[in-house]
Amino acid sequence: MSTPSRFPYQDESLAVEQRVEDLLSRMTLEDKTGLLFHPIATIGDVEAEGLLGTPSMRSLLDKRINHFNILQAPTTRAITEWHNAVQAEVAKTTLGIPVTISSDPRHSFANNPATSFTAGPFSQWPEPLGFAAIGDEALVQRWADIVRREYVAVGIRVALHPQIDLATEPRWARASATFGQDSDVTSRLGVAYIRGLQGKTVGPQSVSAMAKHFPGGGPQKDGEDPHFEYGREQVYPGGQFELHLAPFKAAIAAGVGQMMPYYGMPVGTEFEEVGFSFNKQIVTGLLREQLGFDGIVCTDWGILSRTFWGVEDLSYEDRMFKAFDAGVDQFGGEYAPEVLAGLVRNGRVSQDRLDTSVRRLLREKFLLGLVDRPTVDVAAAEQLVGTPAAREEGLAAQAAAQTLLINRDGAAHLPLNKQLKVYVEGMDPNSLAGRANVVASVEDADVAILRIVAPWEQRTGELDFFFHAGSLDFTPDQVEHIRAIAAAAPTVVDVYLDRPAILTPLQDLPVSLLVNFGSTDEAFVRVAFGEAEPKGRLPFEIPSSMAAVLASRPDVPSDTADPAYPYGAGLDYDDWTPAAAPTDDERAATTVEQKSGPRFDPETVLLGALLDDPQGAAILNSVAPDLSDNPMMEMVRAMPFSTVIAMAGDADPAQIAQLKAAIAAI
Template sequence: MRRPTSTNDDGVQYRDLNGNGVMDPYEDPRLDSASRAKDLLERLSIEEKVGLLFNTVMVVGEPGDHDTASPFGPETPRDFVVGQSINHFNIGRFPSAEHMARWQNCMQELAELAPHGIPITFATDPRHGFAQNDGMVFATGSFSQWPEPMGLAAIGDPALVSEFAETARSEYVAVGLRAAIHPQIDLASDPRWARQLQSFSSNSAVTSEYGSLLIEGLQGQKLSSTSVACTAKHFPGGGAQEDGEDPHFPQGKAQVYPGGNFEEHLAPFRAAIAAGTSAIMPYYSLAKDLLIDGVAVEEVGFAYNKYLISTLLREDLGFTGVVLTDWQLVTDLEVFGLPFPAKAWGVEHLSRIERVEKLFDAGADQFGGESCTDLVLELLASGRLSQKRVDASALKVLQVKFELGLFDNPYVDENAVATIVGSESFRAAGHRAQAEAVTVLKNTGVLPLRADTRVYVEGVNPEVVDDRVTLVDDKKDADVALVRLTVPYEPRNEYFLDAMTHQGSLDFPDEEVARVRALAAELPVILDVYLERAGILTPFDELAEAVTVNFGASDAALLDALTGTIPPRGRLPIELPRSMAAVEASHPDVPNDTKDPLYRYGAGLSLPSTSRRESRMLT
């Protein structure tokens, strides 16, 4: 039951969150956020303070069902919110935007049952593109669909990045998502790294500019009731992975800097801090053999590293916001029958309580993906952790909630969701960006396609072709073949999320190359490749008459680009290596470092002019 708004003797409306019939300072909407946060902090029990320091995963269930346990553990929403005073949650998949809005409103009603009615902050990983990995990024669902961030960088239009940020902000706020666990501002310096598509570029200047624009678009000039608070990640830069492996898994725990290029990876974080990012997330990795100003950096996960967090981030870079750890640094899990070890790299030997203690000592404010409030309370009771230290982090976290206006109104308008989320104008803008981000690398004259061009397709839904070209079922009747591929990976399933995290060799399988070769022997081939990672396109380069790449584009958007209906204007935001041997010989920390790349950073062609004007977006 939603608590009604009260009015004090001066006629000021407020939410009586603690139910005492008085407008306490923290409930007074006229006061500044810092004053309100300080007042509330002094009223909280130690359990409430500790609950603020956790941001864990919450499964979206049925609206109003607060007593069904999560698939990831025995806790129910009521256990978390009322029992443990946890009120920050990272949200995964949900059935629809309308469902999410109803569910979040019910969850905010649950939060009012806690002693001081602290509202919930719901957070999200990126969810406006095509990639799907339940621990890192979500496909668009109800929202408008755009190219991944690397596609925005390929277009090279800062105004478009700002337009996307405003769109994402509007759609997030409409359903109650008030914190973004992005932008990801790592440099895509190792071509094998699984997460490069959600970064912007291998270029630090581009990544710095576009990351800052995204922060400014989501947050505004300052946090407010219409803002989404950002968490820039993964400090101090996540691209320089040893062998390109991902640090969610033990084999990917190390970052290496054989090119001595640590400072370039740091540059986007300097820009994010200047742009006012609300929070920063350290990465899982540990740095091997890293010296900074003559100091040997301890080989422990970045969130455990006191020099990197307290000295470099806080003192040297001047960051005063929230340091939110990446997910599950303390507790080993088993999910859906697969192990998922804690990312306690370099401190595997420590107990869970010792890991929590070291994270606090390093400078972390909030623990991602954990709910071990009992360990923090035990540290406090033993004197190994001071209440002053807990208060310092809790105050930062509270102030963000106040700045977002959640204490005054955490509810969303369920009736307005359908007119905002996935609106026709947002979808049209996303569709256009998908097409514009298509990058033409080779064209012998077969592009743009004409309406009378007879096209045989593989990997394309024939239903979207309509009259933009002439579709034929038999390649013998075709003028050209259009083939869509995705950069390959080595299938793995040893750990939870392993199968969805595409890693390993960038070489296409021999049978796939042979299939395209056989097709090219019969008719000209137009090859389009979804660049999840920087694939080795060398075997196809001589076979195809045209080569394009995309960073998330529907079949309809690709056809708009190939016909010139929406002229493609993409330029590579990364380089495409010539061979895996060149990748293995390059420096993982140095962007665009492979020998004699097949296509260099910035490569891209414009299509000859066309009179086509009508876009056929698939709805």
């Protein structure tokens, strides 16, 4: 229902610019400064303390903050009811300016919690790398359109994506959320994604897209990420700044609503060596003046309080002034509008400069229809979000993105024959129901199937735990294990690539080799047994060694010597015709033998696997009864149990040892 018109800004018949000016004229300084902050919000009780030590929603609303980023996605009903409750709270204020809710990517099947959040009730698709592997602009626009419909249904109106950086540094932890290494492909698919979210222009059924990370993350020194001080430097030894900028030019031409600069600071360029959001040459000179972008510029999260690279010696207030003077409109992850108000009162920031940013943010609220219809229909959302049809489309895309690199002759030649005796690791054996009989020992198998993930170095630190960074080499023990399995039975190996793992040790093994970019067991087995065809082509080069990676230039695509697989590599099935999906009778007829001995390795088992297992969940709940209800749980389910436990720095080592022993005994 529309809000009754008391003021001109509430009159839908008036032009947007007129409504913006009327509302602006009625706003206090505190109303205006509150608009320029975009912190994390916690779904639930508005009075409760927020996630990660953030303030309660009540205290944030009292500061007139009304843009919020949600991390959780519990259920459709929980999100929509919370959204409506928050809108009801702000409707009680003098001006009733509605809140705008944003989200990081959450529609992908991901194994790397640093790059996106759990899909929860939403449909699951491959990661953007998977869409780059497929290379179909129409499919990307279709995916983004479904994202749009599901977001709008629950009240999410700003997408903190697409990430249109180029994955040119093989070690970079955030490659999986990109469209790969190719600038032209990224430009095309990025534009398709923006069209799917926004339409031709931003309107009442749109989700505003925030393209990131201007002017192009990816060329990170030593492959480290600028979330951390040791990764703050962004370098261009190959002189490819313009190559990384190109997708952002395409996004601007497509009408992208918002832009997010990255944390990193350019080193060895013509630009000041400070983080991009503090860099006036970048935000005002390049983005605003040269490229003509007049949309919203929102900083990445926490640049004033945590990732203030190049301005470490400045105070919080001076950092805020420098970023605002550089040309940003909004501070992501911060919640100190009183500091900005102080800068206005003492004359360092002019009212005109403040109003310029306020106008941009108000204009978008009007364009999105939030001022006129701030709430959502809970029942309708439950019918629209995560429909069986959308989930099936997501599965089909996951399967299509699978990329075949080696197809050996013999029993492991793909697609596999049905009703073989199969030994599996790294996947749910029940996913083979109707297709194969699962045996407990590789010695009894006709074929072995191993699903593994690209290696990374587990880091310590509050946030470092979440990032898959460092070496791309499998350990000798991992390679030897695969070798032993392949010696016992013809073997299929499927590797999840969030980064271009060194696959060289697998090339000489007698295995058929697939890679994926976020796919469920169901999507994989459809490909493995010929119900779907792998259509993927590598969206980045696969290096042959870490030595080649170390010698390459981080801003240059395909720059490693003698790669194991070049960009675009991938095989087709021979004379493929779709196999029939298993019938209910076939599913009932297949058998699954249980392995003898421990079912879980406490060092490698994923936390989610334990929580989904009755015995595992009982053990965890015995020491942490509230664990499954923890709002952070959906973010860490895809992490190894041992890693999550290690994050609890105050945990008793003896209790951890007992817990691991209990898990090993299951």
